[in-house]
Amino acid sequence: MQVPLLDLKAQYASIRGEVDAAIREVAESQQFILGPQVEAFEREIATYLEAPHAIACASGSDALVLALMAYGVGPGHAVVCPPFTFFATAGAIARLGAEPRFVDIEPEAYNLDPVALEAYLREGTELDAFSGKRLDKRSGNLLAAVMPVHLYGQPADLQPIVGLAQRYGVPVIEDAAQAIGARYDGKRIGGIGAVGCFSFFPSKNLGAWGDAGLLVTRDDEMAAKLRMLRVHGSAKRYYHTYVGINSRLDALQAAVLRVKLRHLDAWTAARVAKAQRYDALLEEAGLLGKVAPPVVLADRGELIRTPDPMRGASHIFHQYVVRVPRRDAVREAMKARGVGTEVYYPLPLHLQECFQDLAWKKGDFPVSEKAADEVLALPIYPELTEEQQRYVITSLAEALQT
Numbered sequence: 001m002q003v004p005l006l007d008l009k010a011q012y013a014s015i016r017g018e019v020d021a022a023i024r025e026v027a028e029s030q031q032f033i034l035g036p037q038v039e040a041f042e043r044e045i046a047t048y049l050e051a052p053h054a055i056a057c058a059s060g061s062d063a064l065v066l067a068l069m070a071y072g073v074g075p076g077h078a079v080v081c082p083p084f085t086f087f088a089t090a091g092a093i094a095r096l097g098a099e100p101r102f103v104d105i106e107p108e109a110y111n112l113d114p115v116a117l118e119a120y121l122r123e124g125t126e127l128d129a130f131s132g133k134r135l136d137k138r139s140g141n142l143l144a145a146v147m148p149v150h151l152y153g154q155p156a157d158l159q160p161i162v163g164l165a166q167r168y169g170v171p172v173i174e175d176a177a178q179a180i181g182a183r184y185d186g187k188r189i190g191g192i193g194a195v196g197c198f199s200f201f202p203s204k205n206l207g208a209w210g211d212a213g214l215l216v217t218r219d220d221e222m223a224a225k226l227r228m229l230r231v232h233g234s235a236k237r238y239y240h241t242y243v244g245i246n247s248r249l250d251a252l253q254a255a256v257l258r259v260k261l262r263h264l265d266a267w268t269a270a271r272v273a274k275a276q277r278y279d280a281l282l283e284e285a286g287l288l289g290k291v292a293p294p295v296v297l298a299d300r301g302e303l304i305r306t307p308d309p310m311r312g313a314s315h316i317f318h319q320y321v322v323r324v325p326r327r328d329a330v331r332e333a334m335k336a337r338g339v340g341t342e343v344y345y346p347l348p349l350h351l352q353e354c355f356q357d358l359a360w361k362k363g364d365f366p367v368s369e370k371a372a373d374e375v376l377a378l379p380i381y382p383e384l385t386e387e388q389q390r391y392v393i394t395s396l397a398e399a400l401q402t
Helices: 008-029 035-049 060-070 087-095 114-123 158-167 220-229 251-261 264-284 327-336 353-358 366-374 386-401
Strands: 053-057 077-081 099-102 125-127 134-136 142-146 173-175 195-199 213-217 234-236 320-323 375-378
Touching: 008 035, 008 251, 035 053, 035 213, 035 251, 053 060, 053 220, 060 087, 060 173, 060 195, 060 213, 060 220, 077 087, 087 099, 087 353, 099 353, 114 125, 114 158, 142 158, 213 220, 220 234, 264 320, 264 386, 327 375, 327 386, 366 375
Parallel strands: 077 099, 077 142, 173 195
Antiparallel strands: 053 213, 125 134, 134 142, 195 213, 320 375
């Protein structure tokens, strides 16, 4: 049996008529950049995310850059983010000339650890007498923002993170690229911090047919600024208030996303059901680790699944991630059995070659480093069948024995 990591062809087959009609509508209009389709998508996604303002842009990476630009982040600034995440999180910071200031993750949900964040803010920053703001002691850079990531579809623990950021006078920019629709304390993520950033890369739970992104905010002035920044800093054509970038959403992508948005809640429910079935199959196979702390389980030859949602939060299972001993060998054995898997992510950002000048070293963020050695994403998508899931877990059990 062949079980791909993701099957977008199956998704398309289920909505082919709707999507094809939407594409024809754009073709007949011959309006391809921003315009009515994008405006309609912004209204619909703002309603879905329960946020007053939604600003579409060209990619999730651009959304992060635009949010940082809106706060004037640049050289001489530091932005807190986890080292265990997709590159774009720190890449957006570095692209503007600022420093990604890494703070480790907590071991179960793989998100920014509020305890580690508090320790850093208390011990790793100091008050600048001149500006009255916080400085990173290590680099001397001005602390400009905190950027938690909702990794794999699981919300970060935002209440303490937002509280700490407010206490230390910096905004929270949510990297919600992997978690559209998830809730924290009854609220949709993305609209809890100052700005939320989303990606609609094709593999996302809500995926476009190319690159696409979104920002959400509750601040009217911030929304107006973001709308200008995405079109070269201009509100009126050829008159520029800011130096912005070209990050406009294509109408074709908006049309596809409008169709898919109507199905998102049903797809999310299906993903949750698949995750619950994986839980049951892992337990049935005797592979489900239950002993705390989770970071030591793989050392003892056991395995843990993606954790249950924290109290007061929901998980939309963009990925279903387990931790396994001998991860790379297990992955190769599963590949030989026709099962697609992926490692998100094999090398933490503080050890990436492009960040060598930040002078971090192996051992500085041990929880992130251990996760990078052990995590393995299993196939999960709404169309995945029970037979396929059983084959995945059987293949995993066999791979662990080889």
